[in-house]
Amino acid sequence: MIHPEVFFLMGTILLVAVFWFYNRPERHAPAVLWLLFAGSFLIRWGYHAYFPQLQLWDEQFHALVAKNMADTPLHPRLYAPHVYPFDYTIWVSNETWLHKQPWFLWQMALFVKLFGAEVWVVRLPSLLMAAGFPAIVFGIVRRLADYRSALVAGVLAAGAFYFSWWASGYRPTDHNDVAFVFYVSLGCWAVLQYIHSKAQWRYVFVISLLVGVAVLTKWLVGLFPILLLGLWVLFDKNTRFQKRPWMHLLVITAGVFLLVFPWQWYIFSYFPEEAAWEAAYNSRHFFEVLESQEQPWYFHFKNLAKLFIYPNRSFGWVLLLPALLYSGRTLLFSNAVGKAYTASAVFVLLFFSLAATKMPGFTYLLVPLVFAVLAHFLVAAGRLFSLFLPITPLLRLFMAGGLFVGIYFYAVPSGEVNPRSVATNRFFEGRMANYEKLLTIDAHLTADDSKWVIFNTVMYEDIVLMFHTKKDLTAYSRVPTGNDIHIAHEKNYRIAVVQQEGQVLPEYVTDNPRILVLPIVMQSHNFY
Numbered sequence: 001m002i003h004p005e006v007f008f009l010m011g012t013i014l015l016v017a018v019f020w021f022y023n024r025p026e027r028h029a030p031a032v033l034w035l036l037f038a039g040s041f042l043i044r045w046g047y048h049a050y051f052p053q054l055q056l057w058d059e060q061f062h063a064l065v066a067k068n069m070a071d072t073p074l075h076p077r078l079y080a081p082h083v084y085p086f087d088y089t090i091w092v093s094n095e096t097w098l099h100k101q102p103w104f105l106w107q108m109a110l111f112v113k114l115f116g117a118e119v120w121v122v123r124l125p126s127l128l129m130a131a132g133f134p135a136i137v138f139g140i141v142r143r144l145a146d147y148r149s150a151l152v153a154g155v156l157a158a159g160a161f162y163f164s165w166w167a168s169g170y171r172p173t174d175h176n177d178v179a180f181v182f183y184v185s186l187g188c189w190a191v192l193q194y195i196h197s198k199a200q201w202r203y204v205f206v207i208s209l210l211v212g213v214a215v216l217t218k219w220l221v222g223l224f225p226i227l228l229l230g231l232w233v234l235f236d237k238n239t240r241f242q243k244r245p246w247m248h249l250l251v252i253t254a255g256v257f258l259l260v261f262p263w264q265w266y267i268f269s270y271f272p273e274e275a276a277w278e279a280a281y282n283s284r285h286f287f288e289v290l291e292s293q294e295q296p297w298y299f300h301f302k303n304l305a306k307l308f309i310y311p312n313r314s315f316g317w318v319l320l321l322p323a324l325l326y327s328g329r330t331l332l333f334s335n336a337v338g339k340a341y342t343a344s345a346v347f348v349l350l351f352f353s354l355a356a357t358k359m360p361g362f363t364y365l366l367v368p369l370v371f372a373v374l375a376h377f378l379v380a381a382g383r384l385f386s387l388f389l390p391i392t393p394l395l396r397l398f399m400a401g402g403l404f405v406g407i408y409f410y411a412v413p414s415g416e417v418n419p420r421s422v423a424t425n426r427f428f429e430g431r432m433a434n435y436e437k438l439l440t441i442d443a444h445l446t447a448d449d450s451k452w453v454i455f456n457t458v459m460y461e462d463i464v465l466m467f468h469t470k471k472d473l474t475a476y477s478r479v480p481t482g483n484d485i486h487i488a489h490e491k492n493y494r495i496a497v498v499q500q501e502g503q504v505l506p507e508y509v510t511d512n513p514r515i516l517v518l519p520i521v522m523q524s525h526n527f528y
Helices: 004-021 026-050 059-069 103-115 119-144 147-159 161-167 174-196 201-235 243-270 272-287 304-308 313-332 336-354 360-388 393-411 419-423 426-438 461-468 482-490
Strands: 451-455 472-475 493-500 515-522
Touching: 004 026, 004 147, 004 393, 026 119, 026 147, 026 161, 026 419, 059 103, 059 119, 059 174, 059 461, 103 119, 103 174, 103 201, 119 147, 119 161, 119 174, 119 336, 119 360, 147 360, 147 393, 161 174, 161 360, 161 393, 174 201, 174 336, 174 360, 201 243, 201 336, 201 360, 243 272, 304 313, 304 360, 313 336, 313 360, 336 360, 426 461, 426 515, 451 482, 461 472, 482 493
Parallel strands: 451 472, 451 493, 493 515
Antiparallel strands: none
């Protein structure tokens, strides 16, 4: 088995190789894009390799819903089905699961259908999108600035650690956010292509499709590319009084509605209680602090450098602050496109600053603009450096070494977000020990044609078990009651109970010949 560090090293080498094209003609752009894709994929795969188990928030829930959607794509289900009564307002133990819009789940379900219910399969769509993301950033920055800035921004996107954490399932809300940022950014690229191509109709339909998919991934914030296009029309003095762009905006909006409305109509028609609850819950994020995600109003502004550049906030601002000052005149406010993108970014920051619930990833859709600003500044700094110091072959060698070290520690930062330290802490070591035991449960359920209910897993590891099992199996993290046993037998389910470390199971369980007490002892630590 290849060690994850090998993937980090190989990916870093490919990203360093991108700079070989820094002073070469733009016709080499396809080679740059392939290097960015391959280098980015290897780095993301390194993160994945450190975490072979499903992650808790929120990957294992997404994975189980996707597995079930592989069989019923129009009925998202977490438990499929519940054996006992449940509360549909609790998204971590629901049956019909409408907690997220469905597009990213459909993608995952398609891969599960093709390749089976495995962890790497669930992550593969995100790994591929994360690897393709640098090409999107390259295309956006090429329109906002210049070719060299686009190349540097592509490298920044290829090593962005937050994207790597999402693709490996570690950071909330993992695959949902990878897909969302991917499609929103692709929509912004399509808007810039539309502007550059003198408002061609073909991009109208492309923008509609991409925005519709973004909304079907993470709801109305996916309209960001339409905001960008609308502000450009307002800011461009040669366009604002023309009918054509306003008509295009209307067509794009109508197209998005036609793409998004059928799913909303469907879930409210067939799952009205769940759909109404989730719609209300989603809107509550703006007015209430949900799931303990309380932060000061300035959180998203304070977190800019830490989120986009480096987990050490002070180090990140050392780069971001001068980059913002330099790029303000030369990029952000130099033309109507820059002004529109900047105004759109400020709107998003203000919107999420006003929202009561605050999570770091909410503003990550702004990452192409942040990388454009930073790359534009770095290119200017490099130009100034070359004026004072002749570039000799020996200096080129030192620069290549410096680039390797810099890119490696940018893509695999130290401290609490380093995958090595995370993978070896008590939380993950305990989870991994339980995880390996969970994978052996199927072998103990010898009656292949039986339906099973498994009780007493550690909290939330019932979700992991249901994802990996090849049996007709439903799992719960509680010790069964007498009524649970009665209902299971009435429904022709066989019962098995997991043992937990230091726990004494009640006699009505251990003395019941119809209950299988599994010879598996789980660590009972409260990891959660």
